[in-house]
Every structure is written in C-alpha cells, then in structure tokens.
Amino acid sequence: MSTQGTLTVHVAGIGALGPGLPDWAAARACLLAPGTWQRQATVVPQSDLLPPTERRRAGSVVKASIAVADAACRHAGVDPASMATVFASSSGEPANCHALCEALATAERLVSPTRFTNSVHNAAAGYWHIATHSMQASTSLCGFDASFAAGLLEAAAQCQSGQRPVLLVACDSPYPEPLNALRHVADVFAVALLLQPVGGGGGGCSALQLRLQGAAPDTACDDARFEELRRTIPAARSLPLMQALARQAPVTMVLEGPPGLSLRLDVAPARGTPP
Numbered sequence: 001m002s003t004q005g006t007l008t009v010h011v012a013g014i015g016a017l018g019p020g021l022p023d024w025a026a027a028r029a030c031l032l033a034p035g036t037w038q039r040q041a042t043v044v045p046q047s048d049l050l051p052p053t054e055r056r057r058a059g060s061v062v063k064a065s066i067a068v069a070d071a072a073c074r075h076a077g078v079d080p081a082s083m084a085t086v087f088a089s090s091s092g093e094p095a096n097c098h099a100l101c102e103a104l105a106t107a108e109r110l111v112s113p114t115r116f117t118n119s120v121h122n123a124a125a126g127y128w129h130i131a132t133h134s135m136q137a138s139t140s141l142c143g144f145d146a147s148f149a150a151g152l153l154e155a156a157a158q159c160q161s162g163q164r165p166v167l168l169v170a171c172d173s174p175y176p177e178p179l180n181a182l183r184h185v186a187d188v189f190a191v192a193l194l195l196q197p198v199g200g201g202g203g204g205c206s207a208l209q210l211r212l213q214g215a216a217p218d219t220a221c222d223d224a225r226f227e228e229l230r231r232t233i234p235a236a237r238s239l240p241l242m243q244a245l246a247r248q249a250p251v252t253m254v255l256e257g258p259p260g261l262s263l264r265l266d267v268a269p270a271r272g273t274p275p
Contacts, residue, residue: 012205015068017190019187019189020039021037057117059118061094065087065190072192082136083165086168089235095176096118148237162197205270208265209265216254
C-alpha cells in the first residue's frame, strides 16, 4: 500500500472494560481464547481519581472512560497529566439525556445545573482532565456507529503531526427506555489506547498504520458472541483491533467509517513487551 495519506503510530498502553471484561488483562485472555469468555453485565468501577463531589455527579460513561484511560496510562507508564486526549462516543451520557427529557416533559420544565453540565458531549473529557489536573489539549467527537474509527483517526493524526503521545478513549452506554427502543446499545463498553509517535522513544506493543479509504466491508470478529457484542455497542467496533493487539500477529482489517468511507488498519508487533 502506498504510504501517501498513511498515518503510522505505536500503541503503548491499553485499557478495556465491557461485559465480562473487567480490564485489559481479562479481555486479552478472553480474546485469545473466546471459549473462556463468560458474558456478564459490565461492572463500572468507582474512580479514586475523582474528588468526592465529582464522583457523585459522574455517570457511567464518565466513570468507565476514566477507568480505561487510567489503565492505559498505567500500562504505558506515562503521567496522565501530560497526555493530550481524544474522547469518542456515539451518544455521550444516555442516562443523563433521559433525565433531561423527563424534566422537560413536566409542567415545570426545571433542569438541574448538574444535569445541564453533564449534558455536553465533552463531559467525560472534562472530568478526566479535572481528575488528572491536566492542562493538555482535548478533543471530543461523535461519529454515530463509526465513533471509534473517527476517534482513532483523529488521535493518530494528532500523534503523528504533533510528534507527541495522545490518549484515545472511546465509550458507549445504554439508553433507558423508551429511547432504548430507538437507539439500542447493549451494555457499557469502553476502550483506551495510548498512542505514541514512531521514534518517540517509548517503543510500543504494536504498530498501527491507518489510511482512510472508500467504503468497504468492516472486519468482523471471528467469534460469534464477540461479533454480536461488536455489532450492538458502537465502542465495541474496536474488538477486532483489540484481538489483533492481544494476538500480536500481523493483520490487516477495516473499521466502519462514516457513510462512503472506511478506515484500513495494518497492525504489526512493535518493539517492547507484549501487552
């Protein structure tokens, strides 16, 4: 493949959280041996990084995002406060959206300031930067079901162009009814990748080459149950990449992009200790 229009970065740290996948170590083991995976509802941990007041206000997307972001930084051995960030989500905080709709449906139409604050799409990024005392740049984006691919492309572009590490965090959470009937998300799923530039001195566990291309069929998981998870949670579109990172073997895949486009990934082992 021509290198024109290609981004190349290293994955130096990984965090994961999903149904029956409490962390990257467990997820890696299950992705290597899918028969061992026991699907259970995602347990979103509380974060000691957040001050008590913010911890009470935070919803599942914020908490899950912080959990995987912190895990990826620890995996890579980097200072979270020094990381530029890209946060991607197809829906933001669905439970908060539901609560706002309920409030607006009443005669009083009173919306709490806390609900309003948490309604913005960059709420998770804001809580993370508060928690880590980070003054680094942050981008929050949404691309519907292609949000993970959009976030990965943005993070890789920033990483290569700025020659600096960038932390990518993607997370989605279910809507309560009745919105769930119109936009079904099966469970909470979150993933974080700490990307480093090639030659940045940190090495990495895998190298990624990314290139935006015309529409092409996206790569499916080779296990039927993981494939169901991938199709029913937008952030879980990351599962084929996560499996490639777990296997540490060269592979080419396609991630779902916006209409008319897709994201091609060439994944290869890089220098450093496997995840």
